[in-house]
Amino acid sequence: MTPLELVNLSKLDVLELGSLLPSGAMSVSTAQEAPDSHGELATATAVVIVSLAALRVLAVWVAKNKKVVTIRRQVEGRDAHGKPQSVLTEVNIDSSLSDPEALKHLAKVLEIDTEGLS
């Protein structure tokens, strides 16, 4: 499965996720300093390798901090230029959900079958 990209993260988000996710599960790229065009607000993008443990951490983190997190993921098919297609999904999770419920919700929104994950 291709990794998930969490976009528009602050440095605090990155530090927090880095300390929660399994070692080596996340890499980070920061936005360019000098902007050239009108664009989305962006700070850092975290690329997270999908595993059951990583999804659990993400679900609990999103719910606990009452965040709206934008996640980019690849989907089936290619665009007009032959590049893999990706979609952006805005995820927020009700903080009153239990941890397993939060995971289930995240997996559903991202269309990930957790059965096949280790």
Next chain:
Amino acid sequence: MTDLHCSLGDRHSYTDPVTNRVMISGVSLDRDLAGMLMVGKYPQRLLPTFLHEMVHHWCFHSPVGSVLSYLQLRARRNSLLLLLESHHDPGDVDRSFDILLDLLRYEAAINLMRPLAEGMALFAEFDVTPGESTAISTPLNFTYLSFHEIESGKAPYEGLAELLAQHRLGDDLMERKANLLVQPFTCVGGGYLPGYMLVKNLWLHMLRERHCHRFWDRDLFLSYLQSFFYNDYEFIATLLSPETSEYGVTNSVSLYCQKRLKDFMDNTTDDLVGEFETEVVARAANRRDETIRDLPEPWPGSDPQTARLGRQRLKDLLDELHGEADNELERSVRRMESWVIAQRELMCIGSFKERVRVNEHGMVHVGRLPGQEKWNLDFIMPLIAVGADSGVPAQDGEGLIEFFLAPTSLYRAMAITIGGKRVATSFLGVDVKPEVEEQFRSNMLGYTADPKVRETWKSVVSEVLSKHGLDSILEHYQQQISLIANEHYTAKALLFTSDEDLGECLDVLRENGVFEVLGRDAALVRALASLSMAASVHPVYDFVKEILANSSIDISQLLEKLKGASSRFHLPFVRQIEKVLISYL
């Protein structure tokens, strides 16, 4: 490192110190059009960014800001002329050294002042509120006019403190503050955290040690700081001194900056602040007639002789920029410079690319135009319809719609261009004098919003330097300036940490700010941010306790944890004096 001054965590909003062009991102024409056109309706979610960039714009629209802009413009012009000349003579070497000197003056000043500039902008976001003084800073004035609906019969600025409090107690600004607290404690990359801590600690120092009680008005403190550092003719005298060589400029600028900060800390008195306040109020009464040619009076505490010298050197520099050109190329570059200088007053608060059509009846229509049905728009009707400027022919194309504030002349305007050519200008909401209207239209003739222009100039300058083998000298001094900035700010930003504990404190803050100090506990960082925001709104224990309780934070436990981290790493976070809570961060 870029010299664009950005909002923290928002790399697409920025201010360019040379053109003073502001870019506030995250606005869309469909969603935010009313906010651009109407007083008090600017999108609320953009208040922190607006305030941040407005502070930068205000600082750069000053004598020091103007000098820096002129130095950079002169270096660009001279580089282009040198590059395009067909014949070369031995004098070219001297000319290339002059270019280097202008660049070094600019680099030294802009980089040594950058953390202060960011600190002031962040202090405005998180701390500044109007107080007892009748003087109000330009950023707060325009924040009020842009985000607060004015009701007749209300006292001036009524509701401004509440507006700011509402934002500061909200999740977005708390998260922004928490993110600031984990920034690196270094001046590389903007120096956000040391800059903010410097400004906040200077404020506390002025109250505690210098007994400047007028600074309980944090907006007055910000105004004083802006004027002290950016209306500083003594600095201009140093910066433009003809005795300074390219090898000595970094040193003289850095020594001056250290001296100036020391002057601020040692010599500011409540009486001096009172004098300043009186002058600001008097100046505000006739600001509508000010232009950049009307330089502000020297600082009340300045050495009059050096200040006069600085003022004269700035005037000479201005005259040089408006001087005679030797050829057509130079004439057109100088014309462009004049436009850049004239436009420095304007702050762009919204910029949109849209389809624009000028019809045969002289009307300009923007967006959602007939012929765009294939885009499946909900409806076909122009979002904006205004009269074209006189003499503009019928045309159609990709256009740019920009909304401007003029903080000194106090007007708001919209300009519409197609392919870089102005097709319409419109003044919003206030009566504007015909000569000001004319000035704005004329400015828009040479206006360019294309950021690629900046990059092109950069490459012209760097080509000339590299051709004359001076690029490595510039690079060497840039590195040196960066080291000096770190030394200059980091110790001063930890004003309440003793000298013997400074090294340890700096080490732990260096990479991730307070994240390590607080045991890599992000929730504790957020709790500290909430506490500091609540204390900035109302520094009373019971109020802060209630605000924290709303986020399920127990104030006693939090204060205990902060006390532990504080004594371990010698970094004060919060001080309780009876029922008052003072936040150091």
